[in-house]
Amino acid sequence: MTxxxxxxxxxxxxxxxxxxxxxxxxxxxxxAESGLHSRARIRAAVSAIRTRYxxxxxxxxxxxxxxxxxxxxxxxxTSIDYAEIPGFPLxxxxxxxxxxxxxxxxxxxVVAMQGRFHRYEGYSLQEITFPVRVMHALGASTLVVSNxxxxxxxxxxxGDLMLIADHINLLGDNPLIGPNDESLGPRFPDMxxxxxxxxxxxxxxxxxxxxxxxxxxxxxxxxxxxxxTRAEYRMLRNAGADVVGMSTVPEVIVAVHAGMxxxxxxxxxxxxxxxxxxxxxxxxxxxxxxxxxxxxxxxVRGVLERL
Numbered sequence: 001m002t003x004x005x006x007x008x009x010x011x012x013x014x015x016x017x018x019x020x021x022x023x024x025x026x027x028x029x030x031x032a033e034s035g036l037h038s039r040a041r042i043r044a045a046v047s048a049i050r051t052r053y054x055x056x057x058x059x060x061x062x063x064x065x066x067x068x069x070x071x072x073x074x075x076x077x078t079s080i081d082y083a084e085i086p087g088f089p090l091x092x093x094x095x096x097x098x099x100x101x102x103x104x105x106x107x108x109x110v111v112a113m114q115g116r117f118h119r120y121e122g123y124s125l126q127e128i129t130f131p132v133r134v135m136h137a138l139g140a141s142t143l144v145v146s147n148x149x150x151x152x153x154x155x156x157x158x159g160d161l162m163l164i165a166d167h168i169n170l171l172g173d174n175p176l177i178g179p180n181d182e183s184l185g186p187r188f189p190d191m192x193x194x195x196x197x198x199x200x201x202x203x204x205x206x207x208x209x210x211x212x213x214x215x216x217x218x219x220x221x222x223x224x225x226x227x228x229t230r231a232e233y234r235m236l237r238n239a240g241a242d243v244v245g246m247s248t249v250p251e252v253i254v255a256v257h258a259g260m261x262x263x264x265x266x267x268x269x270x271x272x273x274x275x276x277x278x279x280x281x282x283x284x285x286x287x288x289x290x291x292x293x294x295x296x297x298x299x300v301r302g303v304l305e306r307l
Contacts, residue, residue, distance in 0.1 A: 035126075035178060035179065036087075036124070036126035036127060036130060037126060037129075037130060037133055037181070037184065037254075038181075039181065039183065039184075041086070041087045041130070042087075042130075042133050042134055042137050043137075044086040044087065045085050045086050045087045045088065045130075045134045045137075046134060046137050046138060048080075048084065048085050048086055049080060049085060049100070049102075049134070049138065052078045052080055052102075053077060053078050053080075053102045055077065055102065055109050056109060056138065056139035057102065057108075057109045057110050057111040057135070057138055057139050057140045058108045058109050058110070058139070058140065058141065058142065058307075059105075059108050059109070059110045059111075059140055059142050059143075059144060059304060059307075060110070060111050060112070060113075060132070060135035060136070060140035060142065060143045060144070060255075060260075061105075061110055061111070061112035061113070061143075061144045061145075061146075061300070062112075062113045062116050062143070062144070062145045062146065062248075062251055063112060063113060063114050063115065063116070063146055064116060064145075064146045064147035064148050064245075064247060064248070064267075064289075065147065065148040065285065065286065065289060067146050067147075067148065067267070067289055067293055067296065068114045068115060069290065069293050070112075070146075070293060070296060070297050070300065071099075071101050071112055071114040073105060073297050073301065074101050074103045074104065074105045074110060074112060075103045075104045075105070076101060076102070076103040077102050077103045077104075078102050078103075079099045079100065079101050079102070079114075080099065080100045080102070081098060081099055081100075082098045082099065082100065082115075083098075085100065085134070087130055087134075088100075088130065088131060088134075089117045089121075089123050089127050089128070089130075091115040091116070091117065098114070098115045099114045099115065100112070100113060100114070100131075101113075101114055105300070105301060105304055106300070106301040106302070106303070106304030106305040107304065107305055108304045108307065110140075110304075111135050111138055111140055113131055113135075116128075116247060116251070117131075118224065118225075118246055118247055119171055119173070119223050119224070119246070119250075120223055120224040120225035120246060124173075125171065125173050125174065125175035125250045126175050126178075128175070128250050128251070129175045129250045129251050129253070129254040132251050132254045132255050132258070132260075133184065133254065133258065136255070136258045136260060140260070141259075141260055141261065142196075142199070142260060142261045142262070142263070142307070143251070143252070143255040143260045143261070143262045143263070144262075144263045144264075144265070144300055144303070145248055145251055145252060145255075145262065145263070145264050145265075146264075146265045146266070146267070146296060146300075147219075147245050147247050147248045147264075147265075147266050147267070148245070148266070148267050148269045148285055148286075148288075148289040149219065149243040149244060149245035149266045149267070149268060149269065150227070150228075150243060150244045150245070150268070150269065150270045150271070150272040150280070151242070151243050151268035151269075151270070151271055151272060152233055152236060152237045152241060152242060152243060152244060152272045152273070153215075153217060153237075153242040153243070154273055156215055156242070156268060157268070157271075158268055158269060158270060158271055158288050159267070159268065159269075159288055159291060159292045160213055160214075160215050160267075160268045160292075161207075161212065161213065161214050161215065161265060161266070161267060161268075161292065161295055161296060161299060162214070162215040162216060162217055162219075162242070162243060162265070162266040162267075162268060163195075163200050163203055163204070163214060163215070163216040163217075163263075163264070163265060164195050164217070164218075164219045164248070164264030164265065164266060165195055165200065165216050165217060165218060166194070166195065166218045166219075167194065167195075167218065167219045167220065167221065167248070167249050167252065167264075168218065168219070168220040168221070168239060168240065168241055168249075169221055169249045169253070170220055170221060170222050170223075170236075171221050171222070171223055171249065171250065172223065174250075174253065175250045175253055175254050176189070176253060176254070176257055184257065184258060185257035185258050185259065186257070189253075189256055189257045190256075191253070191256060194252050194253075194256050194262060195252070195262050195263065195264050196261040196262055196263060198261075199261060199262075199263040199303065200216070200263065202302075202303050202306050202307070203263065203265070203299060203302075203303050204216075205306070206298070206299055206302030206303055206306070207299060209302070210295075210298050210299070210302065212295050212298070212299070214299070215242070215268075217241075217242030217243060218240055218241045218242050218243075219241065219242070219243050219244075219245060219248060219249070219264065219266060220236050220239065220241035220243070220244050220245075221244075221245060221246065221247065221248060221249035221250075222236075222244060222245075222246060223246065224246035225246070227272075227280060228244060228272065230274035230275075230277055231274070233272045233273070233274045233277070234274050237274075243266055243268060244272060245266070248264060248266075252264065263303065265296060265299065265300070267288070267289050267292045267293070267296060268288075269284075269285040269286075269288040269289050269292075270284065270285055270288070
């Protein structure tokens, strides 16, 4: 406080110092036109895609490690390298092709990422999930996301497929951190049912009709790129996870934020039992994923045909 004095030298009143300027806040307009998920960046990516594709996809698909061959089942209208799409990161993992596929599958128009991005590649979660914003802006209202992961449930086997019923985010970050653009989604999206129950029911029907084993459980996302230690597998299993991987959760968070329905499917590629742990290699993981991929294709196609 400062003291104001009259000309005669007596004090008159105490006066507060000028208030400090308020902290700057992001307006909806600034959130919409700046940042990694800005409407301007989304529009630029969509415009680049529209020069090659004029359709409106119903379904967005993300293909994980060793699962790029599913893209061959899509009746292609066009494919676009990620390098040609403004704002798209580039895949640095050898098993990820790095192309956006646009065409039809199971009687539905689809846009599919043949190769995804990961936190361990050095990308932020906002960069990783930017393509989800773009696919939604193209028209997709449903996201089908797949991955290869390690299985910690001792009753399940390598090569099994698993419906993701829920997830645990241990990436230490969230793609929604920062200013929120209400036109893209709410500030506090509900995550009580991130994986659509009706879509999971359809997937179970397809599995029964196709006589395939389909597990259902909890996926936990960790940063990687190293595989986990015995103690870490014990911790993750005790936390309630059935499988562990290094992807999927960021894309699902953004899809739910955007109001998309989500179906998640994992291929269990290596057993992660701490008391019977054997070393795993990328080659072995990709081999198991490739052997299981025809069943994944049958499952995804069957779901799309029933939508």
